[in-house]
Structure formats: structure tokens, C-alpha cells
Amino acid sequence: MDYKFLPITDVEVLELIKKEERRQADGLELIASENYTSPAVLEAMASVFQNKYSEGYAGRRYYAGNEIVDEIETLAIERAKKLFGANFINVQALSGSPANLAVYFALLNPGDKVLGLKLDHGGHLSHGHPINFTGKTYDFVQFGCNSETGRIEMDEVEKLAREHQPKMIVAGFSAYSRDFDWIRFREIADEVGAIAFADIAHVAGLIAGKQISGPVEAGFDVVTTTTHKTLRGPRGALIMSKDEEVAKKINRAVFPGIQGGPHEHIIAAIAVALGEALQPEFAEYSKQVIVNSKKLAGELISHGFKIVSDGTDNHLMVIDLQNKNVGGREFTEALDRAGISASASTIPNDPNPPMKPSGIRFGTPAITTRGMREAEMEKIAEWISRVTEDWEDSEKLAAIKKEVGELAAKFLVPGV
Ligand SMILES: *Cc1c(COP(=O)(O)O)cnc(C)c1O
DSSP states (O other): OOOSSHHHHOHHHHHHHHHHHHHHHHSEEOOTTOOOOOHHHHHHHTSGGGGOOOOEETTEESSSOOHHHHHHHHHHHHHHHHHHOOSEEEOOOSSHHHHHHHHHHHHOOTTOEEEEEOGGGTOOGGGTOTTSHHHHHSEEEEEOBOTTTOSBOHHHHHHHHHHHOOSEEEEEOSSOOSOOOHHHHHHHHHHHTOEEEEEOTTTHHHHHTTSSOOTTTTTOSEEEEESSSTTOOSSOEEEEESSHHHHHHHHHIIIIIIOSSOOHHHHHHHHHHHHHHTSHHHHHHHHHHHHHHHHHHHHHHHTTOEEGGGSOSSSEEEEEGGGTTSOHHHHHHHHHHTTEEOEEEOOTTOSSOTTSOSEEEEEOHHHHHTTOOHHHHHHHHHHHHHHHHHTTOHHHHHHHHHHHHHHHTTSOOTTO
């Protein structure tokens, strides 16, 4: 990006921005939750909507001067409806976790029983982890993956639902590489009279790109997503609901329940990102994300890596490193020194504590945005394999970093 004012007013900050631009351009981003937004999204984020206080909703604001804010927020909502087929959408939640908080706050009472996926099996902190607000406030029962197959077993979900009669079932994940059986989840929720809540933070872009099925069409009562992962927008969230009563409760929970003024510059950028996601190129993009992910997983398997569930249906994979001579954290650090960013991850029924996880998670959304395809996945798998062998050898890691940098230089990072 070209900066007009920072070179005059704040060189110290400008230098850090430039350094971060270099870091993002020189390395390979395999963190599954990250992506690069378009320069258009970045421009909207830097717009004067930032200056506006707009507590309330379109047509019902607590401050004057919101006529245009109403238009931009309505535009974001209309585009999101078109993209996901939802009836009601709230675009004000500040990020994924606050969006989930708003859903619980709107639809549950403290102490209510909820069924969700365990964190170390691929769930999210906000799905009832004991150290999270959600785990402290609601009575979560958690399901996991079968340790042999690495897959969620719907029969177990059904059994737990019958046994515990939860008021809500949360279906969603941060580190699960297989398709979710949304319809079965909703049927189980119906059977026990629970609210069906889906959190598609990770896969929203793949659903929007019509590459995998989604929970809205499966009839979920409420669906949240972040806007900054596969959906490739600014850091923010959407909350979608099926009926008006639920939507009203959600709106009241977001404001005045939890938040004050919404971030309208972010909402403007969400509108831009949703506009991009409605284009045919975005379907192509999300298709390639999955093609790349399957290719990377296949290559890693051929290098002797064990992948949880033996493959992937989406943009990510979790590697079980127990057959390699390195833990998740050491491996993540070694990869970083070789110019490759990833995140250490627990594996289902991890024998090691969460601070020393036995796995690592890779994802293809960011490298696919840069334009990388199958041939690059082959190279990347090879480097990853070399790092498992040389993770303690600084010189060899530096040599890999040089090769990584040469490849990275051929693929532009949008906005840099
Ligand atoms: C990333 C993620 C979130 C949280 O999003 P933040 O924007 O980091 O708060 C919530 N749920 C799931 C499933 C996620 O993967």
C-alpha cells in the first residue's frame, strides 16, 4: 500500500507497518484461520465511517447523522442475505467470539445445558471450554471425535443429546477437516427440542463459494461466522437467524446487551468483502482452496505424515506428529524459522497437555489467495517434511527459508 500521511506524521508506526508487509510477503502463511483481504477491503476499513457513533439499528439510532450509516449497514446485510440465504442478519458483532456470546446471551439463561465440540477435538474456546466465559456460565456437555477415525460420530452426538436434553446444540469447529452433517445435527436438535446453533467461522467462505453445504439451508435456528477467515473480509462477524423472534433477541443481545457503538468502517469493509464473495471468481477461489488442501494433505501423507481422519474435505488439516520426532510447538517454531507460519494443535485425545500439543494445523486459504496451486503444494509439503528432519539445525532451516522466499516472491500479497 502507498501511505500518504504516515511518512510525514509517524515514521515509527510506518516502519512497523512496512516490516509487517515484508514479513507477510516473504513467508508462506499456512495458518488455517488467516487470509489476505483485498486492497478494496483495506480502503473501506480506513474510511471515515470510523468516525461515527451509531448505537442502535438502521432507522432506530441513538445519535444523529446516521442516514448514510443506515445505508451502508443495510447494504452489508442485504449482501450477506443473498450470499448465505438467511432471513435475518446482524453485522454488528465485533468478532467471532462476541458473536457467539451474543447468541448464548440472547437464547439461554446461565446454567442452561448446551452440547458442543471439545476444544482439543477441534472445537472453539467459545463452545464451552472451562476457562472460557461460556464454560463458566453455561452447563456444557461436550462431544468429541472417535480416536481411530478422527471423525465426529453422529450416533454419539445423538446419544448425548438424548441423555442430557440440552437447550442448545452448537455445531462448529476450528480444527476439523471433514464435512459436517448439518442435517443430522438439526434433526437431533429437533428430536430433543434444542436450539440448533452453527458456528461456521472457519468454512463460511467455502459455503459462500458453494463448495460445501451449509447450516442455513439445513434449517439451523441461528448461525454465526467470522468474516476474516475463508470469507476473506475484515475482522468481524455475522449472526444469521431463521425467524424474526430469534433475530429480535439477537439484535437486543448485541446492542444494548453486550456492545456499544458498532464499527461502521468494518461494516463498510464487510459489505465490500461480501460483494467480492458474490462474484463468480470467489467460487473459483474457494474451489481452489479445497483442491490445494487435498493436494497438500496427499503430499504430506506420501512424506509419511499422519493426518487426523486421513485427509480433508475443506481448507484445513490437522497433522498427528506422534510418529515424528518433534512436538507441535517445536515444529511450529522450526517452520517459522524456515519461513512457514502454522499453528500447533491438539489432536483428538491428545496424550500431551494443551501447552505441549502433539499436532499442527495447516490451511490453504491464504496461499490460495496469493495464487498458489497444486505445483506449489508439492514444494510446500517437501519443505515441511525437511523441517521435521532438520528442526534443530539452524543452518538447514535458513537454507529452506531462502527457497521459501524465492517461491513467495513470485506470488503477490494483496495490499502489499
Ligand atoms: C475463529 C473462531 C471463532 C472466534 O473468532 P474471533 O474473531 O477470533 O473471536 C469462533 N468460533 C470458531 C469456530 C472459530 O474458528
